[in-house]
Each structure stands twice: as C-alpha cells, then as structure tokens.
Amino acid sequence: MRRLFAHPLAWPLAALALLLLANGLFNPGFLALQVRDGHLYGNLIDIANRAAPLALVSMGMTLVIAVRGLDISVGAVLAIAATVAAWTITHLEAGGSAHGLLPLFAAIGAALGIAALCGLWNGLLVARAGMQPIVATLILMVAGRGLAQLISDGQILTIYYAPYAFIGRGFLLGLPFALFVVAFVFVALKLLLDRTALGLFVRAIGDNPAAARLAGVRAGAIMPALYLFCGLSAGMAGLLVSSNVASADANNAGQLLELDAILAVSLGGTALTGGRFSLAGTLIGALIIQTLSTTIYSTGLPPQVNLVAKALLVVVVLLLQAPRFRQQMLSLLRPRPRSPA
Amino acid sequence: MSGTSAAAPPRNRLARAARDPAALSLAVTVSLFIAMALSGGFAYQGFFAPQVFLNLLIDNAFLLVVATGMTFVILTGGIDLSVGAVVAFTTVLLASLVEHHGWHPLGAMALALMAGTVFGASMGLMIQRYRLPPFVVTLAGMFLARGAATLVSVDSIGMNNGFQMALAGLRIPVGSASLSVGAVTALVVVVSAIVLARSTQFGRTVYAIGGNEQSAVLMGLPVASTIVRVYALSGFCAALAGVLYTVYMLSGYSLHATGLELDAIAAVVIGGTLLSGGSGHVVGTLFGVLVLGLIQTLIAFDGTLSSWWTRIVIGVLLLLFCLLQRLLVRRR
Numbered sequence: 001m002r003r004l005f006a007h008p009l010a011w012p013l014a015a016l017a018l019l020l021l022a023n024g025l026f027n028p029g030f031l032a033l034q035v036r037d038g039h040l041y042g043n044l045i046d047i048a049n050r051a052a053p054l055a056l057v058s059m060g061m062t063l064v065i066a067v068r069g070l071d072i073s074v075g076a077v078l079a080i081a082a083t084v085a086a087w088t089i090t091h092l093e094a095g096g097s098a099h100g101l102l103p104l105f106a107a108i109g110a111a112l113g114i115a116a117l118c119g120l121w122n123g124l125l126v127a128r129a130g131m132q133p134i135v136a137t138l139i140l141m142v143a144g145r146g147l148a149q150l151i152s153d154g155q156i157l158t159i160y161y162a163p164y165a166f167i168g169r170g171f172l173l174g175l176p177f178a179l180f181v182v183a184f185v186f187v188a189l190k191l192l193l194d195r196t197a198l199g200l201f202v203r204a205i206g207d208n209p210a211a212a213r214l215a216g217v218r219a220g221a222i223m224p225a226l227y228l229f230c231g232l233s234a235g236m237a238g239l240l241v242s243s244n245v246a247s248a249d250a251n252n253a254g255q256l257l258e259l260d261a262i263l264a265v266s267l268g269g270t271a272l273t274g275g276r277f278s279l280a281g282t283l284i285g286a287l288i289i290q291t292l293s294t295t296i297y298s299t300g301l302p303p304q305v306n307l308v309a310k311a312l313l314v315v316v317v318l319l320l321q322a323p324r325f326r327q328q329m330l331s332l333l334r335p336r337p338r339s340p341a
Numbered sequence: 342m343s344g345t346s347a348a349a350p351p352r353n354r355l356a357r358a359a360r361d362p363a364a365l366s367l368a369v370t371v372s373l374f375i376a377m378a379l380s381g382g383f384a385y386q387g388f389f390a391p392q393v394f395l396n397l398l399i400d401n402a403f404l405l406v407v408a409t410g411m412t413f414v415i416l417t418g419g420i421d422l423s424v425g426a427v428v429a430f431t432t433v434l435l436a437s438l439v440e441h442h443g444w445h446p447l448g449a450m451a452l453a454l455m456a457g458t459v460f461g462a463s464m465g466l467m468i469q470r471y472r473l474p475p476f477v478v479t480l481a482g483m484f485l486a487r488g489a490a491t492l493v494s495v496d497s498i499g500m501n502n503g504f505q506m507a508l509a510g511l512r513i514p515v516g517s518a519s520l521s522v523g524a525v526t527a528l529v530v531v532v533s534a535i536v537l538a539r540s541t542q543f544g545r546t547v548y549a550i551g552g553n554e555q556s557a558v559l560m561g562l563p564v565a566s567t568i569v570r571v572y573a574l575s576g577f578c579a580a581l582a583g584v585l586y587t588v589y590m591l592s593g594y595s596l597h598a599t600g601l602e603l604d605a606i607a608a609v610v611i612g613g614t615l616l617s618g619g620s621g622h623v624v625g626t627l628f629g630v631l632v633l634g635l636i637q638t639l640i641a642f643d644g645t646l647s648s649w650w651t652r653i654v655i656g657v658l659l660l661l662f663c664l665l666q667r668l669l670v671r672r673r
Contacts, residue, residue, distance in 0.1 A: 143656020
C-alpha cells in the first residue's frame with residue numbers, strides 16, 4: 001500500500017477517481033456509457049473529449065516547464081492558429097479552389113506552421129536572447145491576440161466547410177477523433193523521450209542547467225525545439241477548438257488557457273521548478289480540471305464557482321508540494337514529545 | 342547613489358548615470374514619449390492641446406496606480422498577476438454595497454481598500470513562508486478574485502448614487518485644462534511611491550531583495566516582512582485602482598479590467614525596471630503608462646487604424662525594451 005502511494009501518479013489518479021466516484025454517487029447516470037448510432041456516448045467520453053485541447057497544450061507546457069521554462073502565450077497562439085485555419089478555408093472557398101479536401105489540409109498546414117513559428121520565436125527569445133521565459137512569452141501573449149484580430153479583421157470567422165468539422169466533432173471507431181489526436185501525440189512524445197536520450201537531456205537541463213551545459217547537453221538547440229513543440233500543441237488545440245464550434249474568435253478563443261495548462265501540469269505532479277516531469281500525470285491533470293468543470297455544471301451550481309474551485313485547488317496542490325508546509329502539517333499530526341518539566 | 346559624487350566633476354556623474362541600466366532605460370523611455378508626442382503633434386491637428394495630455398492621466402489613472410504597486414513587486418524580483426482581477430472585484434464589491442445594500446460610498450471604499458490589502462498580504466505570506474513561485478500564487482489569486490467577483494454579481498451593476506456621481510463629475514482646473522479626482526489621486530500615489538522607494542527603509546530593502554535576497558537576509562534587513570508588505574502594497578494599489586475605475590466607469594462588473602495585469606507589467610518594463618528585480622525607478626513607470634496611453638491616443642487621433650494595433654505596438658515595444666535591458670545588463 002505504501003509503495004502504491006509512493007508512485008508519482010497515485011495522488012493525481014486518486015483525486016480523479018474520487019471526483020468521478022462522488023459524481024457517480026450523487027448522480028447515478030453519470031458514469032453510464034451507451035452506444036448510439038455506433039458511437040460511444042456518456043459523460044466520461046464527453047469529459048475526455050472536452051479535455052482534449054487542454055490536454056494537448058498541457059503536454060507542450062509540461063516539456064517547457066521541465067526545462068525551467070514557462071509559456072504564457074499558449075492561449076494567444078491557440079487564437080492565432082484557429083484564426084489562420086478559418087481564414088485559409090474562407091479564402092480558398094471564396095477563391096473557388098475548394099476542391100475536395102484541399103482546404104482542409106491547407107488549413108491544417110497553415111495553422112500548425114504558424115503555431116510552430118510562434119513557438120520557435122518564444123524559444124529563441126528564451127534560449128538565444130537569454131530572456132526570462134515569462135517575459136519572453138509575455139510579448140507574444142500581449143501581441144498575439146492583436147495579430148489574430150489583424151488576420152480576422154476583428155471579425156469572428158465562421159467556417160461553413162463541412163470536412164473541417166471532422167477534426168473536432170468527428171468519430172473514429174466509435175470514439176471522438178480528438179481523443180486519437182491526444183493519444184497519438186502522447187505516444188509519440190513518450191517514445192521520443194523514453195527511447196532516445198532526449199528525455200534524459202530534458203531532465204538534465206531542468207535539474208541543473210549549468211551542470212547540463214558542462215556535460216555537453218546542447219540546451220541552445222533543445223530548448224527552442226521544446227518551445228516550438230509547445231506552440232505546435234497550442235496550434236493543434238486551436239484546430240480542435242475552432243473545428244468544434246465551427247468558428248474562430250480571435251479575442252476569446254483560448255482565454256485563460258495558459259492558467260489551466262499550468263494547473264494541469266502541476267496537478268500531474270510535474271515540479272514547477274523543473275527537472276521532474278510526468279506526461280501521463282499531465283493528462284490526468286487535464287482530466288481532473290475538465291471533470292471539475294463538468295461536475296460544477298451538472299450540479300447546477302453557478303458556473304462562476306468553477307474559477308473559485310480551481311483557485312482553491314491550485315493553492316492546495318501548491319501547499320502540498322511545499323516542503324515547509326508538509327513539515328508543519330506532519331508536526332501538527334504527530335504528538336510532540338513532551339518536554340521535561 | 343553614494344554621497345561621494347558631491348566632489349566629483351559632473352562629467353563623471355553623467356558617465357555613471359550612463360552605466361546605470363535603469364537610468365539609461367528611463368532616458369530612452371522619456372525620449373520615446375517626447376518623440377511620439379512630437380510626431381503626433383506634427384501629424385494631427387489639435388494634438389498639442391493641454392487637455393490631450395491631461396487626458397492621458399485621466400484615462401489611465403487606474404493603470405498608473407496598479408503599475409506603481411506592480412513596480413515594487415517587480416523590484417523585489419516577483420510578479421503580481423492578480424491585480425486586474427482585484428480591480429474587477431473591487432468595482433463589483435463597491436457597486437453592490439452602494440447600490441444593493443445602501444452603504445455610503447466612502448464606507449464601501451474603505452472596506453474595499455482593506456480587502457485588497459489583506460488579499461495581497463495573504464498572497465505575500467504564501468510566497469514568503471512556503472517559497473511558492475509568485476507567478477503561480479498570484480495566478481491562483483487572479484482566479485479567486487475574478488470568481489469571487491462573479492459570485493457577488495454576474496451582471497454589470499450601474500451606479501447612480503449621488504455622491505459617486507458628484508465625485509465622477511468633479512474637475513480640478515489646471516490652467517486652461519482640468520484633471521479628474523482619479524488623476525489627482527494617481528499623481529499623489531506616484532509621488533508617495535517615489536518617496537517610499539527612495540527615502541525609507543522599506544524602499545531600500547525592496548531594492549536589496551531584488552539585487553540579492555540572500556545578501557539582504559545576511560545584512561540583517563527585514564526581508565520576510567518586506568516581501569509580505571510589498572504584495573500587500575500591490576493589493577492596496579489594485580483596490581485603490583478599482584475604486585478609481587468605479588468612479589471613472591460608474592459601474593461594477595466582473596469582466597472590468599481584463600488583461601490589466603499585462604498592461605501594468607508592460608508599463609513597468611517600458612519604464613525601465615528590470616524584470617529580474619533590483620533596478621528601476623517609479624518615475625519610469627509613470628512614463629511607461631504615459632507611453633501606453635499615448636499609443637492609444639495616437640491610434641484614436643488617426644482614426645483609420647483598428648484598435649488591435651494597440652496590442653501589437655505594445656508587444657513590439659515590450660520586445661524592444663526587453664532586448665535593450667538584456668544589452669544593458671550584459672554590458673554591465
């Protein structure tokens with residue numbers, strides 16, 4: 001039992017299970033799954049599907065945080081990618097060159113390309129110009145939504161092109177397509193990090209940048225690549241979001257996403273100080289956040305409670321991670337040795 | 342800034358100022374402001390009216406107050422992302438107390454200022470006692486304050502209390518032009534902050550912590566209490582800005598001042614304060630806010646540019662000033 005709870009994923013998993021169980025107790029239909037039109041339906045599938053964009057962004061954020069970085073521009077990058085995708089489709093359709101699936105692939109390519117570029121820009125500012133990560137990504141966070149509005153001309157772009165809806169609303173093998181995107185990214189990253197030396201390098205840079213440099217780890221090349229991936233993951237999330245609602249809102253898409261992503265990462269047991277990270281934990285963290293939101297919606301509490309609940313959750317998780325707080329709590333629990341009178 | 346410069350020739354002092362990154366950065370900001378104002382004056386008619394410049398202060402009074410509090414936080418090497426949310430919470434609290442519960446505005450304002458200060462202090466306590474990253478703690482604070490604001494009222498509350506209306510309408514004449522109560526309050530805050538930063542033990546401890554926290558502890562400075570007080574000060578400034586915002590907008594709404602924390606950080610950075618802490622001036626923040634305000638004024642005067650250009654220009658300025666800071670720090 002003790003060894004079970006020493007596993008890094010035990011606590012996040014326990015939290016998720018507890019949340020789901022509480023839901024199941026108060027609302028017996030909550031955990032039910034049913035097959036309708038050959039697709040699997042139910043709250044559990046719904047939670048996983050809605051958590052997909054956050055899960056993607058959080059995986060990118062995990063890698064950046066693992067090297068003592070931070071990317072607060074992900075929400076803005078998501079908005080840029082969504083806008084670029086919508087813009088590409090509307091322009092190809094207006095130009096009369098909307099043959100078959102061409103606009104779909106053009107939109108995906110353009111959105112992901114721009115998002116990767118945004119990530120690379122952040123990475124170069126951090127790794128080459130030597131800026132603090134929060135400052136470097138603040139620049140794109142401030143300017144990004146302005147750029148997205150520049151592309152969309154300040155309008156909410158609506159997408160009427162049917163094939164695009166598949167990304168965010170389509171089903172594959174009875175499951176939402178978005179889940180396959182998340183699974184693919186997760187497995188690819190896992191292979192890349194565990195089967196090559198990359199995972200080791202990332203941990204080395206996060207643990208001790210100076211020692212990693214002396215050991216010959218090329219942080220100057222690895223860090224921009226990680227930021228690039230973080231931008232790319234925000235771009236993928238942008239595709240999912242804009243496809244799901246068939247529109248791109250430069251001003252509001254991905255609002256406060258950076259905060260949710262950081263919350264998911266820290267819930268999953270990744271140290272915000274770098275070095276120790278867990279991709280699986282991050283996925284569970286994203287699921288916890290979405291379950292919390294769904295719970296609050298389904299209990300009929302005002303949706304605004306969500307913000308407060310998340311804030312309290314962050315505080316609790318942070319305090320539990322702080323060594324000094326744990327000491328204080330333990331000394332409260334343990335009876336003090338009686339001092340000689 | 343030691344006393345030995347009294348005997349030194351002025352050229353030496355100038356050379357020293359040129360080596361001080363904060364002073365050099367401040368000089369760049371002030372020149373930028375003057376250059377922007379001049380180009381605006383040549384390009385657009387009626388730009389050089391005194392009221393145009395006083396309006397910069399009137400329209401950005403709350404930003405100036407928030408950014409002043411933020412300057413102290415950043416000088417210690419921290420950051421406070423909760424300020425925009427605290428402003429929104431204050432506007433909702435004020436409007437709700439006055440309009441729905443029959444409080445006198447002055448009583449409600451006093452309560453709001455206290456609430457902001459206590460809120461800031463508790464975040465400071467968490468940051469200081471448990472060594473939690475300021476970025477994440479104040480992020481949680483941002484969620485909490487926004488959430489609390491929506492719990493008080495989801496809808497915007499309009500204010501038509503007589504006292505509040507009179508306060509909003511009051512104008513203090515300055516030559517041929519005039520200032521609002523909010524602008525005067527903001528200027529008082531800036532002047533007190535300059536005194537606080539330059540000539541009190543608190544101010545010097547703030548700079549010492551930003552320079553090197555460990556050394557500050559070893560020097561016997563009250564580091565722990567100063568960090569808590571810095572966040573309390575920022576919380577107070579945010580609440581005061583919320584009060585000014587309520588007077589300026591005559592409404593309380595949980596979505597007021599979204600993204601204000603970004604503008605405040607941008608103003609501090611453009612004003613020449615190093616984000617790593619320890620170096621910067623409150624006057625710089627004043628000019629940072631004025632530059633941000635001037636960008637908006639220029640875009641409004643032009644009339645053909647869309648509002649999103651404001652964000653893009655602020656982003657570009659932020660980039661330039663961050664790169665400039667890197668250069669200056671490296672040269673030192």
